[in-house]
Structure formats: structure tokens, C-alpha cells
Amino acid sequence: MIIVMKAKTPREDIDKLIKNLEVKGMEVHETIGFNYSILGLIGDTTKLNKEQIESYDNVEKVMRVQHPFKLASRLFHPENTVIDIDGTKIGGDNITVIAGPCSVESREQVIEVAQDVKKAGATILRGGAYKPRSSPYSFQGLGEEGLKFLLEAKKVTGLPIVTEAICLDTIEVVAKYADIIQIGARNMQNFALLKKAGQIGKPVLLKRGMSATIEEWLMAAEYIMSEGNKDVILCERGIRTFETYTRNTLDLSAVPVIKEISHLPILVDPSHATGKWRMVRPLSKGAIAVGADGLMIEVHNNPSCALCDGAQSLKPSKFQQLMDEIL
Numbered sequence: 001m002i003i004v005m006k007a008k009t010p011r012e013d014i015d016k017l018i019k020n021l022e023v024k025g026m027e028v029h030e031t032i033g034f035n036y037s038i039l040g041l042i043g044d045t046t047k048l049n050k051e052q053i054e055s056y057d058n059v060e061k062v063m064r065v066q067h068p069f070k071l072a073s074r075l076f077h078p079e080n081t082v083i084d085i086d087g088t089k090i091g092g093d094n095i096t097v098i099a100g101p102c103s104v105e106s107r108e109q110v111i112e113v114a115q116d117v118k119k120a121g122a123t124i125l126r127g128g129a130y131k132p133r134s135s136p137y138s139f140q141g142l143g144e145e146g147l148k149f150l151l152e153a154k155k156v157t158g159l160p161i162v163t164e165a166i167c168l169d170t171i172e173v174v175a176k177y178a179d180i181i182q183i184g185a186r187n188m189q190n191f192a193l194l195k196k197a198g199q200i201g202k203p204v205l206l207k208r209g210m211s212a213t214i215e216e217w218l219m220a221a222e223y224i225m226s227e228g229n230k231d232v233i234l235c236e237r238g239i240r241t242f243e244t245y246t247r248n249t250l251d252l253s254a255v256p257v258i259k260e261i262s263h264l265p266i267l268v269d270p271s272h273a274t275g276k277w278r279m280v281r282p283l284s285k286g287a288i289a290v291g292a293d294g295l296m297i298e299v300h301n302n303p304s305c306a307l308c309d310g311a312q313s314l315k316p317s318k319f320q321q322l323m324d325e326i327l
């Protein structure tokens with residue numbers, strides 16, 4: 001961290017600040033200029049509050065040299081993280097495709113879709129049993145019954161399952177059935193849920209919040225990791241912008257940014273990013289082209305009757321076509 005002091009700050013004020021920082025464990029190197037003094041801090045600056053220091057009377061500005069996240073940073077973990085779900089690898093040189101319905105609607109539906117996506121080459125099954133819906137009157141998911149159907153689909157196909165935990169009350173039951181726990185966009189900064197997800201002993205798929213910066217997203221990952229869970233998979237799913245033609249705006253630039261500053265695997269979800277099934281195919285290809293570790297795609301055997309997100313769901317035949325093209 002670098003602190004630029006205001007011009008002509010009295011010597012005793014600079015010394016006071018240096019002392020204050022040394023008490024906090026920092027090594028402080030001062031550069032005295034003609035007008036300005038600059039303090040270079042060495043040590044663990046993650047616990048320092050940049051805005052607070054910036055608010056001091058004699059401080060002109062404060063710049064962070066390092067990111068505020070550590071465990072998620074490539075600086076401290078140069079090699080890519082590879083997560084192994086019973087032999088299915090996410091990250092590294094692998095391209096992972098997670099597919100399945102937005103919501104588990106019935107035993108037959110989820111088993112049928114699971115068989116279709118497996119045939120097409122998906123290696124992980126998705127399906128929501130607890131749904132974070134914008135309207136309380138919309139289908140809220142089948143709850144634990146839905147988790148049981150997912151488990152049946154896993155037994156039939158051998159596909160590991162990822163499903164969302166939406167609150168502290170139900171995360172334990174989700175963890176009982178899921179191979180990967182999904183934390184959705186709406187809960188990306190639910191810090192109590194993130195901490196619990198960090199303690200529960202299952203890999204976590206962390207979606208980007210719809211108005212989260214990349215730094216906020218990685219700080220959310222840091223919450224999970226700081227509880228001892230290093231198996232975090234990031235998933236870009238579009239952010240809110242002024243554009244209304246698509247449901248969200250897919251931020252593909254997040255992929256190379258994450259690759260540069262973090263070692264965590266990153267997937268792209270073009271279904272929630274666009275809200276339109278026709279756009280899933282081109283953006284899936286775009287995502288792979290810019291270096292994503294894989295995709296999360298909604299597939300439904302009868303999209304026009306889906307209880308959730310039918311407009312963005314691919315029919316199995318279209319998903320098969322997409323997989324063939326990606327391969």
C-alpha cells in the first residue's frame with residue numbers, strides 16, 4: 001500500500017501516522033519529496049482500511065499495490081486450481097460442461113434431461129430444488145423432494161450434481177445430496193451463507209452477483225476460502241447494465257481478468273446472461289474462445305412448459321448440436 005501525504009504536512013503528523021501503522025505490524029518506508037512525502041507500506045495490508053486512512057486530514061490519497069483478496073489471488077497460488085469431483089475435473093486443461101434444467105420439476109423430467117445431457121457430453125448435472133425467484137408467487141422449487149430426484153438422476157447417469165443453497169436453513173440438507181453447492185447471484189454477498197458454505201466440506205460454485213464488481217466477487221470467494229474451503233468455482237452469469245435487449249449483459253472480459261488475477265476455475269453461464277436460448281450457442285463458443293474452463297447451460301425437455309426459465313433453455317437436440325460444435 002502506498003500513502004501520499006498532503007503537501008506541507010507537519011513532520012510530527014507524519015511521524016504519528018508512521019507510528020500508528022507500525023503498531024499495526026507494518027514496515028513503513030518514507031520517501032521525502034520536495035512537496036509531498038510518500039509512505040510505502042510492507043506487510044499484511046489486507047487488514048488496513050484504505051478508505052479510513054484516506055479520510056485522515058493529512059492524507060492526499062492511498063493506493064493498494066496488492067488486491068485485498070489473498071487466498072483467491074494468483075500471486076499467492078500461481079498454478080491453476082483443479083477441482084476433482086470423483087474423477088470429473090474442473091479447471092486446468094479441462095473443459096467442463098454443466099447442464100440440466102433450471103428447476104427440478106419431477107422425477108421423470110430430471111432423469112430424462114440428465115440422460116439427454118449426458119449423451120451429449122455434459123459431465124455434471126444441474127437443477128434447482130430451492131429456487132431464488134424474483135416473485136413470491138412463482139414456482140419456488142420442490143425442496144428436499146427435488147434433491148431426492150436429483151440423486152436418482154445421478155444414480156441413473158453417474159453425473160455428479162450441482163444445486164443451489166439459498167439460505168442458512170437449508171444449506172445442510174443441500175450439502176447432504178449435492179456434489180457441488182451453488183451460491184446464486186442474489187446471494188453472492190450473503191456473507192453468513194458464504195461462511196457456512198466455507199465450512200460445509202463440499203466444493204462451491206459461486207455465481208457473480210448481478211451488480212458485483214470482479215473484486216467484490218473475488219472477495220466473496222475469499223469469504224468461502226477463509227473458512228478453509230479452497231474448492232471454489234467461479235461462474236460469470238451476466239451483470240446488469242443499461243441494455244435491456246438481453247436479460248443481463250454477459251461480461252466475457254471477466255474471464256481473462258479472472259485468469260490473470262486468480263487461480264480459481266471460471267465457468268460461463270450464457271443462459272442466465274442472455275435469457276434467450278438463441279444466444280446460448282454463440283456465447284458458449286465465445287466463452288470457450290476467451291479461455292473459460294467450461295459452461296453452465298440450462299436444458300429442458302419441454303422448454304415451452306418449463307416452470308422456470310423456459311425462454312433461455314435449450315431443447316436436448318439443440319444442446320447436442322452445441323456440444324458437437326464446441327468439441
Ligand code: PEP
Nearest residue numbers: 128184185186207237272
Ligand atoms: C440458477 O442457476 O438457477 C440461477 C438462479 O442463476 P443466477 O443465480 O445466476 O441467477
Ligand code: MN
Nearest residue numbers: 102298308309
Ligand atoms: Mn434458471
